[in-house]
Amino acid sequence: MTALPEIRNDAMTLMESEAREAPDVVARQLAANEDACTRLADHFKDRPLRMIATCARGSSDHAAAYAKYLMETELGLPVISSAPSMGSIYNRPMNLQDTLFIVISQSGKSPDLVANAAWAKRNGAFILALVNVEGSPVTEIADMVIPLHAGAENSVAATKSYIASLTAILQVTAYLSGSDTLINAAKALPDQLRQAVDLNWSKAVVPLAASDDLLVIGRGLGFGIAQEAALKFKETSALHAEAFSAAEVMHGPLALVQDRYPLLVFSQQDETRDGVKELVTNLRSKGARAFVAETEGKSDWHLPIVPDMPAATAPIAMIQSFYLLVNAIALARGYDPDRPANLQKVTETL
Incomplete structure (x- = not known):
C-alpha cells in the first residue's frame, strides 16, 4: 500500500471545475x-x-465502447471499432458501403483520425463527426457534424468533453432508433447529472489512493466508463488501474485478487446486473475490497448512484460522480490532476 502525503486542501482544480x-x-x-x-x-x-463503425483514441475510444453496446442493443446493427491505422498506415480497400462511420474526437485534428475518416469516405462510408472543435480538419471531411458544445477544456484530463461524447452518442442513437423512451431519457439527463455531482463517494478516497494498483470492472453499457475510469487513475494519480469486463475477471485477472485487493465496480440495472452481483460476492469471498457503484446497498463499500435511471443513461451519471472521486484521489496522492507528467492536452498520432 502507498504511504500518502497529507491530503491537500487546495482551491478547486480545473479538472473538478470542468x-x-x-x-x-x-x-x-x-x-x-x-x-x-x-x-x-x-x-x-x-x-x-x-453496419456502424467507430474511430477514436483515448477517452473518445471509451465513448466508442459505450456506442457499441448502446447502438447494437437499440438499433440491432453490428458496431465495429475501426483501427485508425487502417487509413493512416495500411490504406487498403474495404467495403464500407451503407456504413455509418462515426469519428469521435475532442480536437478533431489528430492526423490518424483525419486520415481514417478520409479513407472511410473513399470506401463509401457516411462520415459523422462528433467533435468539440468545430471547423477542425475532420469536420471538413465529414458528411455531418454533431458538435459536443463542451466549450474550452483546459485540464489535460478530459471530463466534460467525455460526458458530452457519451451524450452525443445517446442522442444520435435515440433519433436513429425513433425511440421516445430513449429521447426522453436523454432529456432527463442534465438534472440527473446535477444529482450525480452532489453524491458523496468520499469513503473510497483514502482506500483507493493508498493502493498500488487496482481493477475497474463494468459490463455491457458500463464497460466503456470502466475503461475511462482506469485511464483517469493512470493519468491523474499515477495509479496503475486496468479495466475488465465482469465476464473476463474470472479468467486470468482473478489471479491478481488477494486479501484487501482493491476494485471499483460499475453496475447498471439491466441484464448484466445479476452476473456482476455474483462476481462481486465471489471476489469479496477472496478478501477483495470491492467498491460498487450501484442502486442498492448500504455497506461501507457501496457508492451511491442516481436512482431509477435507465440502463442507457446510468453509466453517464456514474462517470460524472467518478470524476470528482478521482480528482480527490489525485490530490490525496500528491498529484496535480490538471498537469499529469509526460502528457499534453492534444495527442497527435499517425
Whole structure:
C-alpha cells in the first residue's frame, strides 16, 4: 500500500471545475443538436444501414465502447471499432458501403483520425463527426457534424468533453432508433447529472489512493466508463488501474485478487446486473475490497448512484460522480490532476 502525503486542501482544480460544468454542457448540447439529429435520422430513413463503425483514441475510444453496446442493443446493427491505422498506415480497400462511420474526437485534428475518416469516405462510408472543435480538419471531411458544445477544456484530463461524447452518442442513437423512451431519457439527463455531482463517494478516497494498483470492472453499457475510469487513475494519480469486463475477471485477472485487493465496480440495472452481483460476492469471498457503484446497498463499500435511471443513461451519471472521486484521489496522492507528467492536452498520432 502507498504511504500518502497529507491530503491537500487546495482551491478547486480545473479538472473538478470542468467536471462540474458537465450538466450544463449536456443541457446546451441536447438543445443545440436536436435539429441535426433529426436530419441524420431522416437521411437514413430510406437508406438502410448495413453496419456502424467507430474511430477514436483515448477517452473518445471509451465513448466508442459505450456506442457499441448502446447502438447494437437499440438499433440491432453490428458496431465495429475501426483501427485508425487502417487509413493512416495500411490504406487498403474495404467495403464500407451503407456504413455509418462515426469519428469521435475532442480536437478533431489528430492526423490518424483525419486520415481514417478520409479513407472511410473513399470506401463509401457516411462520415459523422462528433467533435468539440468545430471547423477542425475532420469536420471538413465529414458528411455531418454533431458538435459536443463542451466549450474550452483546459485540464489535460478530459471530463466534460467525455460526458458530452457519451451524450452525443445517446442522442444520435435515440433519433436513429425513433425511440421516445430513449429521447426522453436523454432529456432527463442534465438534472440527473446535477444529482450525480452532489453524491458523496468520499469513503473510497483514502482506500483507493493508498493502493498500488487496482481493477475497474463494468459490463455491457458500463464497460466503456470502466475503461475511462482506469485511464483517469493512470493519468491523474499515477495509479496503475486496468479495466475488465465482469465476464473476463474470472479468467486470468482473478489471479491478481488477494486479501484487501482493491476494485471499483460499475453496475447498471439491466441484464448484466445479476452476473456482476455474483462476481462481486465471489471476489469479496477472496478478501477483495470491492467498491460498487450501484442502486442498492448500504455497506461501507457501496457508492451511491442516481436512482431509477435507465440502463442507457446510468453509466453517464456514474462517470460524472467518478470524476470528482478521482480528482480527490489525485490530490490525496500528491498529484496535480490538471498537469499529469509526460502528457499534453492534444495527442497527435499517425
